[in-house]
Amino acid sequence: MKIQVNKGGKKGRGLAPYIILSPYLLHLLLFVLFPIVFSVVLAFHKWNIISPMEYVGLDNIQRLFQDRLFWKSVLNTLKFLIVHIPLQIVIALALAYFLNEKILMRGFFRATFFLPVVISGVVVTMVWQQLYGLETGLLNRALIALHLPRVEWLSNPYMAMISIAVMATWKNVGLYVILFLTGLQTVPRSYYEAAEVEGASAWQQFRYITLPAINPTLFMVAVLSTIGGFSLFIEPYIMTDGGPLNSTLSAMLYIYKQAFGYYQMGYSATLGLFFALLIMSVVAVQKLVIEKES
């Protein structure tokens, strides 16, 4: 028997789909495809915006591998991720867990935790800069009031990136709370009731029922926050400008500085492409792990 496949009726639709899609296609062309192609071209050139481009072959790539500061910025970004991602996942999951219970003013809390997500990153960073202030910051004043030593939140090179990671977690956690809440709500009540009758404690119910059930959400959150974390920029840009001692110089911030601080457009493009490849390979590994798990 022959099976007829409907090819979507190509005939007769004409240009209509393309016209409807055109605003998006235009955007894609101007702001996604063109920059990618242009940065590939740039990667083989030297260009300071003002003078004409100069072809330099693989010089930029060679320079990248010898650029210690770039590798430090990559390492800084990884440090940030190591603090940020677990913190984000644990806090988001804990909040989601409690917001899923029948607690007072649940709707209010759900909205409140989401609020920082929609506030501008610049505003959030400026507020936290005040909180982290060495002498007058709210945190240190609280510590002093409790007769504890104050903390150099942003001026200690070991502390600064951790402080930024905490702030970034505060800012983004609401989004992941929502994702986890959605995951939690797909678990039928009767699973927990059956477990309760069997004698499982709250922790055992979480460990053996909730956690496996929200596994897909867990991985989605991990991937999203990895991608988000790699693009760390606004926070160190505003708070520390990469200092002290380049300890908060994230890869994105370094790439930005190469372009708009030193006008090394070609080199900056090279770094950008390389970093994009790095992110893609990390996400590809995560994807492999997810597919293996499920």
Add this chain to the structure above:
Amino acid sequence: MASIRFEQVSKRYGKVTAVAQADFEVKDKEFMVLVGPSGCGKSTLLRMIAGLEDISEGGLFIGGERVNDLPPKDRDIAIVFQNYALYPHMTVYDNLAFGLKIRGLKKEAIREKVLEAARILEIEALLDRKPKAMSGGQLQRVAIGRAIVRSPKVFLFDEPLSNLDAKLRGQMRLEIARLHKKLQTTVVYVTHDQVEAMTLGDRIAVMQQGIIQQIDTPQNLYRRPANRFVAGFIGSPPMNFIPGAINQSSQGFVFEDDSLTYAFPLPASAAWEPHTGRRVEMGLRPEHFSARPPQDGLPYASFEVEVQHIERLGHESFAFAQWGKYALAARLSADEDLEPPCRITLWASLDKMHFFDLESGRAVG
């Protein structure tokens, strides 16, 4: 010993009373079915036994011990849910072993118990499978397996068969009955399906709007329904009802229908006396009609009806007919050859008639 005793147990959700003053006992090893229409409070009653719902009022006793404040795990009960509630990420083996593992049993002891339960339910071949890869009937068996593996004192079932197709439902019904005979455990079984209730229950509690209407054996519920609700709920197609009044005539007590067109003599009894002049409904089951006059010599009544529709089931037929202004259903033997519409006479013994007070619904006579 695992009897379950309700002493004036009520459950309220805010203003809604889900269960009102339940007061009865499920005997040790008894198979008790709670039946009633959706929303009547069956699940709530069951979940109070499990400890999944708090008791608003009254006392609940399992094996003589008051359990109102005992957490579910300490009540030594197992519950089978309508959606089975099997954990999708665990194999059947792990699902069965879960409760034992939680309770800290040794690996070998767990294995022994799981295999035993699997053997009883004939699901040994499924032990390595995950729930996703199983049919409804298999899931049902596994869910029951998880309940029996701990050998609890009491089994609770909440509409366990309602996700199965009719044929499988029939099979599983038999299986559950067989299992009860074998395990000799107290069972409380919730269903909205009266066939399940009648076939499974040692006794049946019929519920409506949070109130238990009658508790009795299937036979007695059928023969002597305590009120109009129970009479209409048990039996399919449901009992026919004809409104009228009990009056006294020169021949003794009679039932006269509202239009005063018909009057049936009632069996001579003093029991009618207090109901004389009161509005009642006469109830008569479809299966108590016959297309021929009864040959047993008992007094009977006849109904000239207009048959409008016939459902032929092969071994029997149901006639849907008009009698004056009342619609009647009657079961007829399969060899009655009728071509509706047609006029026939239906016959019924007087002693098959039930009477219910119109106001209170209570059975009279």
